Amino acid sequence: MRKHVVLADAGYGNCREFREGLTARALPYLVGVPGQHKEWPPGATPHRPVKKAGEYGRPRTRFVDGSGVQPWTIEELARKLPEEEYRRVSWRAGSRGRQASTFAAVRIQVAKSHVIRNAPGAPEWLLCEWPQG
Secondary structure, eight states, rough: OOOOEEEEEEEEEHHHHHHHHHHHOOOOOOEEEEEEEEEEEETTEEEOOOTTTTOSSOOSOOOEEEOOOOOOOOHHHHHHOOOOOOOOEEEEEEEEEEEEEEEHHHHHOOOOTTGGTTTOOOOOOEEEEOOOO
């Protein structure tokens, strides 16, 4: 089977295992994801905290960023991106005229279930659409 870009709606994009399966098969993909998904923002360096000498109790398991940044939802990230990050793109003429929208592309790491010891996902591209209106 020839390798093409896999396109899927948010029903499939919502499933981390589906996206990881595509990555494991070296299949490039573009899938919709809901705005409530948690992502580490650009520049974050999430890691598991190291227990310091003299600290008591169980070691912390929640991933943290050294600068205190917490994961954001995709919606928060899209709203916090500077306006100059967004570009108007048109891709084809359709029955309703020229198809176009405004997009920004940013590198992120998935933070799903970071509070229960799930490691951050590998860096990947997030394509945010900011529809007119």
